[in-house]
Amino acid sequence: xxxxxxxxxHKARHDTTHDTKFDPAHDTTHDTKFDPAHDTTxxxxxxxxxxxxxxRSRILDAxxxxxxxRGFNGFSYADVAAELSLTKASLHYHFPSKAELxxxxxxxxxxxxxxxxxxxxxxxxxxxxxxxxxxxxxxxVLRQKRMCLCGMLAAEYQTLPEPIRDAxxxxxxxxxxxxxxxxxxxxxxxxxxxxxxxxxxxxSIVSGLEGAMLVARPYGAPERFETAAAQLLGSLAGTDxxxx
Numbered sequence: 001x002x003x004x005x006x007x008x009x010h011k012a013r014h015d016t017t018h019d020t021k022f023d024p025a026h027d028t029t030h031d032t033k034f035d036p037a038h039d040t041t042x043x044x045x046x047x048x049x050x051x052x053x054x055x056r057s058r059i060l061d062a063x064x065x066x067x068x069x070r071g072f073n074g075f076s077y078a079d080v081a082a083e084l085s086l087t088k089a090s091l092h093y094h095f096p097s098k099a100e101l102x103x104x105x106x107x108x109x110x111x112x113x114x115x116x117x118x119x120x121x122x123x124x125x126x127x128x129x130x131x132x133x134x135x136x137x138x139x140x141v142l143r144q145k146r147m148c149l150c151g152m153l154a155a156e157y158q159t160l161p162e163p164i165r166d167a168x169x170x171x172x173x174x175x176x177x178x179x180x181x182x183x184x185x186x187x188x189x190x191x192x193x194x195x196x197x198x199x200x201x202x203x204s205i206v207s208g209l210e211g212a213m214l215v216a217r218p219y220g221a222p223e224r225f226e227t228a229a230a231q232l233l234g235s236l237a238g239t240d241x242x243x244x
Contacts, residue, residue, distance in 0.1 A: 056094045058084055064105055068146035072102060072156050072164075099161040102153075106167040109149045110174070113137070117178050127186030128237045131205070134179070135229040138209050142222045151210045176202040186236070193238045201236070208232045 062083050066075035077091045077098065095101035120133045141148055150171040157165060179202035186192030194201045212228035 055084075055086070055090065059086075059091060059094055059101070060105060060108060063101055064109065064149060065146070067102075067105060067152055068141070068149055071152050073159055099164065102161065102164045103167065106150065106153065106164060106171065110167065110171045113171070114174065117175075127182050127189060127191050128233070130182045131179075131186075131192075131233050131236065134182075134205075135209060135233060138213055139222060139226055139229070142213050142216060142225050145220070147213055147217065148210060151213060154210070155214075172206060175206055179205055183236075192236045194236055205232065 059080060062080050063075070066079060066083075077088050080086070081088045081091055091101075095104065116137055117134075120130055124130050124133050138148060150168050153160060153164060153168045154172070157168065160168070176199065180198040183192060183194065183198040183201050187194070187198070196204070209225075209229055209232070212225045212232075216222060216224040216228075
């Protein structure tokens, strides 16, 4: 998904492009194409997981998929044990309680998502393109018929243990903080326009993307998400948008 902006630039850099559609394959700001589906920090579930070389990693991988599909309250240790051909005693050895498993899941997911944002900063210099790459993280997860892990947990917030609640809020806060910096960069470069504060606009982006995922899910149509995300980001760029 690409957003076309009438100005593109980076904070503390001179902006020399106008009215151009951002195409990661031809972005002159970096030699490497940024693609969530192929970047080394990503996998089919979103930000790339560690290789499942041990039992703990396998448990986390299977549990993460179950949460992204069913929700935290929609799976049990028995489900994980059956999928991995393990005993429940083995699961309890690595994660004595489901709450501890949940904390480990969200900690790992948050760390990987943070690495994904670092990758965007490293590969993409223009603010509208950074927003586009950010939305692509969500789109890639949805294409695998999964939801954002923290989005699923947020839907179950009232039923979660307090440490997991705190971790969900921290994940959202971190994402909003990163987006606010990108928005400020775009405003200073003249490539993004918005009337609210960067922080308020960042909250709107996170809410809009998470909500768009939720609505697209029952239709099994990632293009519904892509259209909604493109319209949201296009409104910030103040120009037409294009889906790629």
